[in-house]
Amino acid sequence: MTLHHTDHRPRQLAVGPEGRGAHGALTTAPVVPAHGRRRGARSTEVRLDPASFWGRRQEVNAAATLPHCVEWMERLGWLENFDRVGRGEPTEDRPGWQFSDSEVYKLLEAVAWEQSRTGDPELEKLHGGLVARIAAAQDDDGYLGTAFGHPGLPPRYSDLSMGHELYNMGHLIQAAVARARLLGSQRAQEDQLVGVARAAADHICTEFGPEARQGICGHPEVEVALVELGRALGEPRYREQARLFLDRRGHGSLPVPALLAADYFQDDVPVRRAEVLRGHAVRALYLTAGAVDLAVDTEDEQLLEAVIGQWRRTVERRTYLTGGMGSRHQDEGFGEDFELPCDRAYCETCAGVASVMVSWRLYLSTGGVEHLDLIERTLFNVIATSAAEDGRAFFYANPLQLREEPDVQEAEGVHMRAEGGLRAPWFDVSCCPTNVARTLASLQNYVISVEEAGEAEEAGKAGAPTVSVLQYMAGEIRAELAVGHLGLRVEGDYPDQQLVRLTVTEAPPGPVRLRLRVPAWAVDARLSVTGADGIRRSRRAVRPGWAEVPTDLAPGDVLHLDLGTAPRLTWPDPRIDAVRGTVAVERGPLVLCLESTDLPEGVALEDVRIDLDQPLRAHRDGASVRLLVRPAGKPAPGRPPFGHAPPAADGEPETFEGALIPYHRWAERGPSTMRIFLPVG
Amino acid sequence: MTLHHTDHRPRQLAVGPEGRGAHGALTTAPVVPAHGRRRGARSTEVRLDPASFWGRRQEVNAAATLPHCVEWMERLGWLENFDRVGRGEPTEDRPGWQFSDSEVYKLLEAVAWEQSRTGDPELEKLHGGLVARIAAAQDDDGYLGTAFGHPGLPPRYSDLSMGHELYNMGHLIQAAVARARLLGSQRAQEDQLVGVARAAADHICTEFGPEARQGICGHPEVEVALVELGRALGEPRYREQARLFLDRRGHGSLPVPALLAADYFQDDVPVRRAEVLRGHAVRALYLTAGAVDLAVDTEDEQLLEAVIGQWRRTVERRTYLTGGMGSRHQDEGFGEDFELPCDRAYCETCAGVASVMVSWRLYLSTGGVEHLDLIERTLFNVIATSAAEDGRAFFYANPLQLREEPDVQEAEGVHMRAEGGLRAPWFDVSCCPTNVARTLASLQNYVISVEEAGEAEEAGKAGAPTVSVLQYMAGEIRAELAVGHLGLRVEGDYPDQQLVRLTVTEAPPGPVRLRLRVPAWAVDARLSVTGADGIRRSRRAVRPGWAEVPTDLAPGDVLHLDLGTAPRLTWPDPRIDAVRGTVAVERGPLVLCLESTDLPEGVALEDVRIDLDQPLRAHRDGASVRLLVRPAGKPAPGRPPFGHAPPAADGEPETFEGALIPYHRWAERGPSTMRIFLPVG
Known part of the structure; x- marks a missing residue:
């Protein structure tokens, strides 16, 4: 892997800006609708x-x-x-x-x-x-x-x-x-x-x-x-x-x-x-x-x-x-x-x-x-x-x-x-x-969207252009608005850490409406605004959807969006037969999984259950959970794999602290078995 | 459907018995091994x-x-x-x-x-x-x-x-x-x-x-x-x-x-x-x-x-x-x-x-x-x-x-x-x-198998030929043994009723070992033997496997094999992810199913659970079970079909007595939905 670009500000292209779409500017982007405010x-x-x-x-x-x-x-x-x-x-x-x-x-x-x-x-x-x-x-x-x-x-x-x-x-x-x-x-x-x-x-x-x-x-x-x-x-x-x-x-x-x-x-x-x-x-x-x-x-x-x-x-x-x-x-x-x-x-x-x-x-x-x-x-x-x-x-x-x-x-x-x-x-x-x-x-x-003045959704704010931050990818944003540029530096090790820091690097003269997306899973999100002087101007809880930011931003202002870092359980709709009696664990936008690579010697993935009586803990970029090993008690009597009494496990299950990793990283350490939805206790 | 044969005794074929296999008789049958005792x-x-x-x-x-x-x-x-x-x-x-x-x-x-x-x-x-x-x-x-x-x-x-x-x-x-x-x-x-x-x-x-x-x-x-x-x-x-x-x-x-x-x-x-x-x-x-x-x-x-x-x-x-x-x-x-x-x-x-x-x-x-x-x-x-x-x-x-x-x-x-x-x-x-x-x-x-004298499995019984009744299909059996014929009339509405009656219609002069298969599911089976005089000679419990019958049978003797008629629950091995948290109901050799045709108006199959606190009851050729209607409570909050709290049903579920029918009869009454494994309460 060669990281040959150290200057990662948006770069002006060598090619000219002759291509202008409905919004009157160079439209180097996938999907440029002929109509629409955004x-x-x-x-x-x-x-x-x-x-x-x-x-x-x-x-x-x-x-x-x-x-x-x-x-x-x-x-x-x-x-x-x-x-x-x-x-x-x-x-x-x-x-x-x-x-x-x-x-x-x-x-x-x-x-x-x-x-x-x-x-x-x-x-x-x-x-x-x-x-x-x-x-x-x-x-x-x-x-x-x-x-x-x-x-x-x-x-x-x-x-x-x-x-x-x-x-x-x-x-x-x-x-x-x-x-x-x-x-x-x-x-x-x-x-x-x-x-x-x-x-x-x-x-x-x-x-x-x-x-x-x-x-x-x-x-x-x-x-x-x-x-x-x-x-x-x-x-x-x-x-x-x-x-x-x-x-x-x-x-x-x-x-x-x-x-x-x-x-x-x-x-x-x-x-x-x-x-x-x-x-x-x-x-x-x-x-x-x-x-x-x-x-x-x-x-x-x-x-x-x-x-x-x-x-x-x-x-x-x-x-x-x-x-x-x-x-x-x-x-x-x-x-x-x-x-x-x-x-x-x-x-x-x-x-x-x-x-x-x-x-x-x-x-x-x-x-x-x-x-x-x-x-x-x-x-x-x-x-x-x-x-x-x-x-x-x-x-x-x-x-x-x-x-x-x-x-x-x-x-x-x-x-x-x-x-x-x-x-x-x-x-x-x-x-x-x-x-x-x-x-x-x-x-x-896909990182931002722009609605120019007069195109904004809500009538009361039609006078200002709107910039919406859609995805939290660290880097530089320089939104090209009719009234000037809005610059933001986005920092933070998202999604491993869910604190996103956005620093205003440039602001147009007039008001700009800035909105930050709060993901559906971020039910405990908080947004704080700190001035260039280091003094916090506001701090508040924000709900999933959009977090509105004050319109009088100036270069040097810093927004801290804390989306919450705790791993969480996710339950499926009971109509999904395939995952009845199981839960998944997520953290931020990441679905976590249990990979056999992370199991103790001799433990088979098919015998592992999650213990819901124990709390989930953050663990590096994943989570740590209490796992139970319940070797499959066979239903009996009857011919396997079916029997006429519910399967009973012998004695108390072994327990261990298990590490769940982000699903996107599975199978990186050699052949393994894996599952996302874990049977409950 | 035309039932044009009223005489259902085994019939002698018009074609000759020239074809003789390893066992020395006409071998009109699939699979005639060159070796083997059976x-x-x-x-x-x-x-x-x-x-x-x-x-x-x-x-x-x-x-x-x-x-x-x-x-x-x-x-x-x-x-x-x-x-x-x-x-x-x-x-x-x-x-x-x-x-x-x-x-x-x-x-x-x-x-x-x-x-x-x-x-x-x-x-x-x-x-x-x-x-x-x-x-x-x-x-x-x-x-x-x-x-x-x-x-x-x-x-x-x-x-x-x-x-x-x-x-x-x-x-x-x-x-x-x-x-x-x-x-x-x-x-x-x-x-x-x-x-x-x-x-x-x-x-x-x-x-x-x-x-x-x-x-x-x-x-x-x-x-x-x-x-x-x-x-x-x-x-x-x-x-x-x-x-x-x-x-x-x-x-x-x-x-x-x-x-x-x-x-x-x-x-x-x-x-x-x-x-x-x-x-x-x-x-x-x-x-x-x-x-x-x-x-x-x-x-x-x-x-x-x-x-x-x-x-x-x-x-x-x-x-x-x-x-x-x-x-x-x-x-x-x-x-x-x-x-x-x-x-x-x-x-x-x-x-x-x-x-x-x-x-x-x-x-x-x-x-x-x-x-x-x-x-x-x-x-x-x-x-x-x-x-x-x-x-x-x-x-x-x-x-x-x-x-x-x-x-x-x-x-x-x-x-x-x-x-x-x-x-x-x-x-x-x-x-x-x-x-x-x-x-x-x-x-x-596939109804019987025969081991001739000297070929029987257990040394002590090698002197007598063995006839094993393998499947209970009503009709006439006339086993062709070297020592003569053993005739049995098999009666009973099996599998709808699990009492099988076998009447000896013909017996060879010497002893014959007769065995009846007791299916794996028949854990409460009983066998009684009644003489031609109507006097019961024996009655006993028999275990899954083989039920041995007295060797001195004579024409007119009657065997009653009661395989048990109660519907039963069947539990899957917990490693079968697809049916976790569910049970099936069986009756004799029949797997039963719940077909939407048998649900009350307005009840969707996907919302139905089985109530294990209520007993199963025999119901015609199927079973009747207590069913709960739990319209899927959605897991929330979160975006369907997933959420961050377990789905909770609103209030007490409706209940009704539901009829399960033999799986082999499903889809006979028009388009329907169906399931064999029913989610537990």
Whole structure:
């Protein structure tokens, strides 16, 4: 790991600020709605401390993960697939799945966000080299794809259900959106990647337009991409094409592969009529992201309401404590309501990425703080869990319990399975590494939101712009407001310690409304304000939601937000059969787990219970709890594993003080078994 | 349903008794080991009462299920596939999966057992018609298959992992074994099906022999078939070929399809070294059946011990209360130890069939009564559950909990999914209906076992032959012993009532040892013996295992075996996370369940708990229990479905008397939700 950036103030980009969105400033950020009072942070506004929890991960992402992905895609021939199509060679023996092109595009998107973050000129070279190879594979009519429509391959669009052609071009377009926002709209006009994506988008509009082929792609993605490209290039046709795709979906037009059903690709019920997310989790979430973007830009309240309802039920009934989504391995899909098994939890890393995409869009459009809570939960317990410390291995699935130690040999080379318990360098289906990369590279964009004066939510405060601090990531904030800059230095070893210190480094002349998010779990939070003179001006309890800060802040003022550091028990809804009779332990935004590595010699994880009569204690960054060892008394008489009397344990249980660690750190010390929900005494 | 047989004494077959196995008599029965002291019932020895639990199902099987299967296979073109190959037509557009041939063969096997049961001459016509079409498709070198090796199809053996070619021929061979045992060895020599199967077996020995292709089939089945064909035809080469297949397995020679692993087809560890069954359940069980047959015939104690160890751990840790096997939908596979989710239980009907195959072989070879217990459990709770009352619809998966009512429209026509909750007439992968058919048609063979004099287990009783009554199915038994016949009339409405009455109808001149199985659950069983004069000779408690009966029985003597009728609670091993804090209710061999159909208006199944302070009461054929309605108190505060205090219910719960019904009868009254394990108060 190389920490080569010591100056971590937000940096002015070398590239010009020509790209101005609805809010009139450079919009280097994912998700820039055409309408709405609220915008997320621009890359120029936030810079994370490279020694902080997330800043460190960004540095590792840049230094290790990006080259790691390039290496693997080169090694496996996924990049050469473009070269071969470009040269017109037959490619019926092409390596990789039909969606391998998308990994290159997601990497390009990560590169763009990374460039917006650091301006590293090396990245421009990497970008240019990749784009040249991609561009060479593009057909004259804009079609781009290495798995169909070329010598030796099936014809274009011959398998809309599973072919992923529009999915791939969707990720190409998302990479170009990031590029366009990096360059600004003027320079984007001449950019090669943007041109390639525009040609692909035009091809899609021609091929799938209102009077053309009435098809949709089995894997949603092109919808969200087209809306965002329309935003970035000011081209309403693309948004209109996204609307067509969305409205065509849910009518059972896609042929269903064996052993699946139409809900696998959300072709069972139209988006506007669905009541909950179902089927393949990543598909459902990408589709939802596109639906929100479309609803916002077209001011389609009915569509937005429908999605919000689906989202609420999904979060309240089909989402794990970790924020993970997807209860089934079979179709990488959501389960039914309250079907949340720990051992067979799928919780694909990419579903976590997609969930953040949806939550972020919903926050921007509704302002609901619950979406920020879920983003935080998902970042700390899914995204942070997936990537190894060195940024060169990843979890694909993120189960909440592992019963048997995995075979470490499986983690070498390309991993065929996504069973969880092993971080592997690459996968046969390797969607997760590049998805983690593009998320980490754009994390700064999720740290604050801004509402300009006259756009603030509450009428009484419409006169002042509002800056909301959404996530506590140590670093520098410099919110670009019409009235000037609001600067904040964020410090503190969050989440290991839950005291966040925010120092005002710059303030505009007029009043600014500053709000700090108080997470749902922070029921004992306190906020104090100390002047530059060191004199405390106020101290008070704050409730989950928003903590308002005095509007007359001046440079040197310090805010201390104490979110509470105590580990806490978390109880599941009794309808979740899989965790009946258990509790989890959390600390701040971190879900904790018990890993077999931390058990005394000879104690099996399956025999351990938590003693609720003893208090939880903070223990480094986790918690210490009293554990009971109750070797399974067998129910008897009867044939194991069932019997006709309740199992009785022999004598008093052994007890010991057990250390729970953050879930995101499990499996770092070799093969182990693990569980989050602990049986009660 | 037509009950057209009123005379239900065992009938002498029209076909001759030329076929004599190791025990010197007609061996119309599945599984006839070359060695061993114990044999199962011949079809001539047992005839079930057609009005009894199982006799009724046999009648429905004959009258409805067999023609139903023929109709569907004709309608879908699975039979015509043979005709087209026979005519040399290109068949690249053939309907059905690559294993559809096997359904025809399993049907033929069912027909043979059914013929042995009733001698119905119409069945001979059905048989002949099907065999003629199959024979026409056989290649000159013995190869038989409609999915490979013909114009327009992939070459033979080009996909050993998933091609199922040997699997198909294995089922062909099993059908021929049943036919050969029906006809006796003399007439079998001239039989067309036997000839076809022999040619196929010879082809397999040539193609996969010691010096030939070192391959195995991705789906075990040919192994068990070849051993049995060797037995039926007295041909040791077939057994030897089975041994080769068995020994080649477990060395990773099969290419692994995406998203699976070598354990899917048991190619990860050699059979002799494996510790537990794993991967695809039906594959694992068919392989195990073949391993037992091979071990017995070759007196390979080491192999038998290995299989017994695998079986024990599988039953104690990877088997459901219902006897169902298979915890995962993804690969239709076993889970890890104690991974037994109720809602996502797969418990494929075919795995139940295969489990009976294995248990029966293990009983014959070891005499262990535990194998008979599992057979009973599986018959009543998996096999009886699958088939609808009318014999024209089936469950594919047999979950122990259903959370959401299924969409009944899915049960019309060919069912694409195996989700459980719906009995469907046919499936895209339709292995279960014909598997149920062949099992029901041969049920009589599992009712008794016989050890001839000098073969009995205990030295002191070696002078008398032993007849063991294994399963309580009302009907007539006429055990064919060297010393004469022992006749028993079995009566009683078992399992609805657990009093079984056995009347001696015929007795040989010398002493006969008669044993009655006392199931593991029958902890309060009693046996009384009453003479023909109506005077009770003895009455005593008997323990689970075997109840010995006096050896001086005479015609007219009556045995009353009272197995106890009380419903009972069943507690799971605490290591089964999925059912922590719950109990099940059983009655005799029946697992009971609570179906939403039986709940008061407005009560949701998810809110119901069982009140353990109130006694269970017998209720028709199920039980009546005190249920509490506790609408889920939400854990709070926190974001649903998780919170930081235990969920508290408001006020006193409502209570009502709830009826639990036998699990095998669920979903007969329209769409419902259901659960077997009930949360405790």
